[in-house]
Every structure is written in structure tokens, then in C-alpha cells.
Amino acid sequence: MKTNIPVLRKQRKVSQEELARAVGVTRQTITSIEVGKYVASLPLAYKIARYFGKTIEEVFDFSDVDE
């Protein structure tokens, strides 16, 4: 799954470590989500979206998810 996390992080000058600490996961988890290796759970996706002040759809790209 594609995400806008790297773009949002760069816009706000937030490091992976800072984001990870804010949402209560490890830095490796954020890296895996950013490169699309790991799909975040709904609570984590919500926390990340809330951290950036966006909706989940604005942070995560659901276009490749089957209807």
C-alpha cells in the first residue's frame, strides 16, 4: 500500500524516529510502512493520520485495494 507519509514528514520536517515515538511504534515499523512492506493496522493508521492532522484517506492510498 502506498502512503504519503514521507511527503508529509518532509513538509513538517519530522524524522521517522519522531513520528515513531509520537505514535508508539519503532522506527523500523515506520520505514516498513513507508516502503510498502507492512500495512498498518487501523488504530495505527488513525494515529498517524491524526498526528499529521489529516484523514486516513489523505495519508494512505487505497486505490490498489480491491473493491
Place this chain on the structure above:
Amino acid sequence: MEKYRRTVITRCWLMGMLVVVGVGLIIFDCFFAESVTPLQAAGEDYRGGFCAGLIVTALCSLWTLTRALRDPALMEKLYVDDRDERKIAIRAKAGVPVILYTSCALVLAALVASYINQTVFCTLGIAGVAQMLLGCILKFYYSKTM
């Protein structure tokens, strides 16, 4: 976090108990085992290595846990590591909880068998170690692909 602190304290006690068990096993092996059962060289080596490994591992964990009790930053790191959803998913996919319990049971059974029968001891020991290795390989594989 206070609840997790209590969990860490419980873990400290468990590690302390493991050290005591390890030392107890070494003392039993040195002074009493020969009077209970005829000792075999391979079993003796296994028990020695097992106890040494158990003590060293428990002491290392104890050191980390007691450091975490004094250092809030390390405590937070341990807390996040414990509850990180990706790590939990990796452990679940690799079957770590089941593999860990069955491997521990096999290794402990091998420890008991080392006093009784060489063939049973070797079979159980090899099965336990092979299972642990499989768990490690799976965990490594999933940590790279997830």
C-alpha cells in the same frame, strides 16, 4: 506505563529465579547427581552448557531490566519494543510463541533425559535446538519481508 513497570519488576524476579535455578542445577550436578544416577559425559557437558547459558542469559536480561527501572527512556524503549504491532505480527507469523514453549519443553525434557537415557536425550536435544533454529530463521525472514 505504571502497569508495564510492574511487568518489568515481575520479569526481574523471574530472571532472578532462573539464575538461582541455574546455580542450583550446577550444584546438584557437582555434588549430588552421581549418587542419584550414573552420569554420562555428553549429558554432563549439555547440562553444564545449558546452566551456563541460562545463567548468562538471565543475568543479561536482569541487567537490562534493572537499568530500565532506573532509566525512564530505556523503559519507554522497552515498552514500545514490546508493543510494536509489526514486531508482534512478525512473532505471530513466525509462530514464535508456540515454537518457544515447545522448544523450551523439549530442551527441559532433554535435560531430565540426560540423567536417564543417552539416545532419548540426544533426540530431544536435537529436536529442541532444530525447532529453535527454525523459529529464528522464520523470524529473520519475516523481519526482512515485513
